[in-house]
Amino acid sequence: MENHSSLTLADIAKAAHVSVSTVSRVLNQREGSIPISQATVERVREAARRLGYSPNPFAAALRTQRTGVLGAILRDLGDPFLSVLVRALQRAAHQEGFDLLVGHAASDPSTAERHLAFLLNPWFDGLFLLGNLPGDAPLLQMLTQRPRPCVAVACGTQMALPAVAIDEEAGTQLALDYLYQLGHRRIAFLGNLEHAGVRERLVCFQRFVQERNLEWQEYYAQHCHSSRSDAAAHVRHFLALSEPPTALFCASDLLALGAMSGAWQVGRTVPEDLSILGFDDIEEAAEGFPSLTTFRQPVEMMADHATRLIHRLIEGGLPKEDACRVTVQPELILRQSCAAPRV
Amino acid sequence: MENHSSLTLADIAKAAHVSVSTVSRVLNQREGSIPISQATVERVREAARRLGYSPNPFAAALRTQRTGVLGAILRDLGDPFLSVLVRALQRAAHQEGFDLLVGHAASDPSTAERHLAFLLNPWFDGLFLLGNLPGDAPLLQMLTQRPRPCVAVACGTQMALPAVAIDEEAGTQLALDYLYQLGHRRIAFLGNLEHAGVRERLVCFQRFVQERNLEWQEYYAQHCHSSRSDAAAHVRHFLALSEPPTALFCASDLLALGAMSGAWQVGRTVPEDLSILGFDDIEEAAEGFPSLTTFRQPVEMMADHATRLIHRLIEGGLPKEDACRVTVQPELILRQSCAAPRV
Numbered sequence: 001m002e003n004h005s006s007l008t009l010a011d012i013a014k015a016a017h018v019s020v021s022t023v024s025r026v027l028n029q030r031e032g033s034i035p036i037s038q039a040t041v042e043r044v045r046e047a048a049r050r051l052g053y054s055p056n057p058f059a060a061a062l063r064t065q066r067t068g069v070l071g072a073i074l075r076d077l078g079d080p081f082l083s084v085l086v087r088a089l090q091r092a093a094h095q096e097g098f099d100l101l102v103g104h105a106a107s108d109p110s111t112a113e114r115h116l117a118f119l120l121n122p123w124f125d126g127l128f129l130l131g132n133l134p135g136d137a138p139l140l141q142m143l144t145q146r147p148r149p150c151v152a153v154a155c156g157t158q159m160a161l162p163a164v165a166i167d168e169e170a171g172t173q174l175a176l177d178y179l180y181q182l183g184h185r186r187i188a189f190l191g192n193l194e195h196a197g198v199r200e201r202l203v204c205f206q207r208f209v210q211e212r213n214l215e216w217q218e219y220y221a222q223h224c225h226s227s228r229s230d231a232a233a234h235v236r237h238f239l240a241l242s243e244p245p246t247a248l249f250c251a252s253d254l255l256a257l258g259a260m261s262g263a264w265q266v267g268r269t270v271p272e273d274l275s276i277l278g279f280d281d282i283e284e285a286a287e288g289f290p291s292l293t294t295f296r297q298p299v300e301m302m303a304d305h306a307t308r309l310i311h312r313l314i315e316g317g318l319p320k321e322d323a324c325r326v327t328v329q330p331e332l333i334l335r336q337s338c339a340a341p342r343v
Numbered sequence: 344m345e346n347h348s349s350l351t352l353a354d355i356a357k358a359a360h361v362s363v364s365t366v367s368r369v370l371n372q373r374e375g376s377i378p379i380s381q382a383t384v385e386r387v388r389e390a391a392r393r394l395g396y397s398p399n400p401f402a403a404a405l406r407t408q409r410t411g412v413l414g415a416i417l418r419d420l421g422d423p424f425l426s427v428l429v430r431a432l433q434r435a436a437h438q439e440g441f442d443l444l445v446g447h448a449a450s451d452p453s454t455a456e457r458h459l460a461f462l463l464n465p466w467f468d469g470l471f472l473l474g475n476l477p478g479d480a481p482l483l484q485m486l487t488q489r490p491r492p493c494v495a496v497a498c499g500t501q502m503a504l505p506a507v508a509i510d511e512e513a514g515t516q517l518a519l520d521y522l523y524q525l526g527h528r529r530i531a532f533l534g535n536l537e538h539a540g541v542r543e544r545l546v547c548f549q550r551f552v553q554e555r556n557l558e559w560q561e562y563y564a565q566h567c568h569s570s571r572s573d574a575a576a577h578v579r580h581f582l583a584l585s586e587p588p589t590a591l592f593c594a595s596d597l598l599a600l601g602a603m604s605g606a607w608q609v610g611r612t613v614p615e616d617l618s619i620l621g622f623d624d625i626e627e628a629a630e631g632f633p634s635l636t637t638f639r640q641p642v643e644m645m646a647d648h649a650t651r652l653i654h655r656l657i658e659g660g661l662p663k664e665d666a667c668r669v670t671v672q673p674e675l676i677l678r679q680s681c682a683a684p685r686v
Contacts, residue, residue: 045456049481052488069461071444077426078626086420090447090454099457101414101444104433110388111433114442118412123466138392145395228630257627264632283421284600287571289607 007053016040016047027053069099070310071119073112073139075131075195077104079226080254081280081297082131085154088303089128096307098125107194107226109135113142120146126310128153129161132195149313153306154297156197162313162324164306168197171295171330172204175249175277178332180212183340184247184275188220190234190259191251198251201279205249220245224255231258236266239274246275246341253278253285253294260288260337271339281333290336298328350396359383359390370396412442413653414462416455416482418474418538420447422569423597424623424640425474428497431646432471439650441468450537450569452478456485463489469653471496472504475538492656496649497640499540505656505667507649511540514638514673515547518592518620521675523555526683527590527618531563531581533574533602534594541594544622548592563588567598574601579609582617589618589684596621596628596637603631603680614682624676633679641671 009027013020018040026036026044070093074082086102093100101124103115112133119127120142126149133139133155140160143150152163159165179187189205191198202221209216219241224230231250238244239262250256256278263270270276270290278285278294285292305326312318352370356363361383369379369387413436417425429445436443444467446458455476462470463485469492476482476498483503486493495506502508522530532548534541545564552559562584567573574593581587582605593599599621606613613619613633621628621637628635648669655661 045453049484077420077429078423080421080423083420083426086447087449090449094454099446099461101446101458101461103442103444104429106430106433111437113388115444118442118444141392228627232630258630261630261632284571287575287601287604289604 007051012044012047012051012053015051016044018044023048066125066314067123068097069101069124070126070128071115071124072100072102072128072130073115073119073133074102074104075112075133076107076226079131079252080282080284081252081299082154084280084282084299085130085303088299089130089153089306092300092303092307096311098307098311105133107134109133109138112136113138116142120148124148126150126314128306128310129155129159132156132197134194136196149310151306151310151313153302154197156195156200157325157327158196158200162309162318164302164309164326164328165197166297166302167327167329168200169204171279172201172249173208174330174332175279175295176205176208179247179249179275179277179338182247182275182338185341186215186217186220186243186245187247187249188222188238188245189249189251190222190224190231190255192226192255193223195251201251215243217241217243226252226254228254228258228261231255232262232265235259235262235274239263239266239268244274247338248274248276250276250278253280253282253292256292256294256337257284257288260290260292271337272342275338275341277338279330285333286335288337293335293338294333295330296333297330302326302328350394355387355390355394355396358394359387361387366391409468409657410466411440412444412467413469413471414458414467415443415445415471415473416458416462416476417445417447418455418476419450419569422474422595423625423627424595424642425497427623427625427642428473428646431642432473432496432649435643435646435650439654441650441654448476450477452476452481455479456481459485463491467491469493469657471649471653472498472502475499475540477537479539492653494649494653494656496645497540499538499543500668500670501539501543505652505661507645507652507669507671508540509640509645510670510672511543512547514622515544515592516551517673517675518622518638519548519551519555522590522592522618522620522681525590525618525681528684529558529560529563529586529588530590530592531565531588532592532594533565533567533577533598535569535598536566538594544594558586560584560586569595569597571597571601571604574598575605575608578602578605578617582606582609582611587617590681591617591619593619593621596623596625596635599635599637599680600627600631603633603635614680615685618681618684620681622673628676629678631680636678636681637676638673639676640673644671645669 009023013023105112129152152159152161157165281296352366356366448455472495495502495504500508624639
């Protein structure tokens with residue numbers, strides 16, 4: 001192997017016929033504010049590759065106290081909403097000049113802690129917590145002991161951190177109003193109650209049931225793991241009741257799609273036998289048969305807010321103690337999975 | 344903030360009533376070979392948390408030349424098979440004493456290059472390439488210039504790297520034999536041909552068509568982006584042909600599920616009007632209506648092979664030039680989405 005350690009930005013600048021500062025801006029991905037043509041970017045990258053340039057982030061980090069890399073801890077890669085969120089965050093982070101690396105917590109508290117211990121190191125400029133993390137109390141304790149720029153995204157509205165969250169209450173209220181107006185009086189709830197945001201939705205749901213004096217049974221509200229097959233099993237159980245619910249509010253599209261399968265499996269049709277309402281608006285929601293009526297979380301907007309927020313925290317623009325919160329509104333997307341109940 | 348920099352492992356050992364070496368093994372996650380009870384592990388972690396211990400991976404890395412962290416570049420987080428693969432790899436990596444951080448390439452070559460540039464740094468002990476990466480030639484060039492322990496997983500069987508892959512040819516052959524035996528003679532192919540593994544399947548498919556002298560039309564083989572809605576659109580197009588295919592081989596379950604929606608959207612039923620065969624066996628495959636006949640990629644086994652392989656590469660157990668290849672066999676999972684064609 002040739003040793004490239006003596007290669008300088010000037011060598012690359014010469015090879016690419018551009019200035020050293022242009023090389024620096026391209027290779028350090030800080031081209032945001034001053035436009036560089038895509039052709040120039042490609043030429044610099046190609047020259048850097050050809051010459052075997054290897055960026056030295058330790059050196060860069062010593063100079064700037066930054067590496068340009070953000071870390072994220074993701075509750076569960078199997079959750080399609082969170083995977084959409086990561087993709088949106090990566091796009092937004094790139095736009096602000098950052099890279100993003102993700103640790104998948106596998107819904108396991110000790111895994112989340114290990115990721116956090118690693119991501120708290122100074123070579124990550126900041127970090128995101130994505131989705132309600134399992135056992136988040138020790139994580140918050142670690143963050144208190146070693147404060148770093150950190151933004152919680154889609155973790156409910158009660159996190160003691162700068163956060164971007166959906167308005168859980170408004171969304172739930174809108175969902176229930178809609179089902180009520182369709183004529184439903186026996187409405188069930190399915191959600192993973194390990195997640196703070198889902199618990200917020202349940203509280204709102206229970207208040208609605210009381211206020212509207214709905215035909216309520218305790219077992220209409222069920223905790224369900226974030227799994228299609230668990231949701232399907234719950235729905236088969238609901239539909240076998242002597243007084244089955246006529247509508248089901250699911251705290252995620254994943255559960256709603258599983259619920260739909262559960263209804264089909266026992267020969268019932270959606271929405272005729274059971275209206276199903278989801279939450280998230282993942283890609284699949286539009287493609288189901290029937291397509292899923294659901295709440296859209298404005299993921300791109302959440303990602304933009306979260307990235308701007310962390311950028312400001314990294315630059316010291318906000319006092320760390322401040323609880324900076326952005327709450328975004330979900331939007332009801334009417335499709336085919338909800339209808340009036342059979343009379 | 345209190346400064347914890349003077350905290351030593353001995354302080355934690357004292358607080359947790361264990362030996363310093365036990366603390367070291369727990370906190371460095373190297374407890375693999377010598378069993379430590381879960382209760383002890385918890386006690387050490389709790390003491391470390393309480394005292395505000397922050398591991399110093401720079402110092403550890405200087406000592407051991409290892410950080411215990413692996414990087415992975417993932418083609419696309421939106422691909423449910425790859426998300427299952429990451430989860431399996433993380434489990435396997437933990438068992439071998441490693442953490443795993445993932446960069447999502449967003450099917451974009453320059454994003455993949457940026458991730459690779461970062462992951463090639465010495466604080467990652469090794470790295471995985473997951474799924475056929477977009478524009479992988481520059482990535483391979485970077486890896487040649489800066490060789491690091493690297494294993495390609497699910498990138499087809501032709502990668503010039505140590506690799507764990509499915510036997511693409513055997514899987515495709517098995518799939519087509521099955522559809523042929525059911526009586527299908529007009530068989531279509533849908534796959535994302537940007538991926539080398541899928542191209543291998545197409546070559547095998549085309550050979551089968553020739554050998555069996557099937558009723559072939561050029562447009563029975565279609566390139567399709569990895570998107571449900573694109574797959575649905577292709578199927579609507581197939582079904583509008585004057586001689587529509589009676590069976591469809593999809594190169595992923597994601598496409599197969601989208602294809603199923605496409606058939607429903609135009610009022611056709613699966614498998615009566617169109618048999619659909621998938622590839623991967625993601626969770627959703629079993630939950631569809633009808634459930635999806637598909638090939639299971641033995642993900643857990645692939646993850647175990649890949650992790651053992653990278654561990655050996657990190658320890659220098661294999662010459663880096665060796666093309667170490669593990670090929671695993673897919674398994675046909677018979678469910679409801681394939682049947683004999685209507686006569």
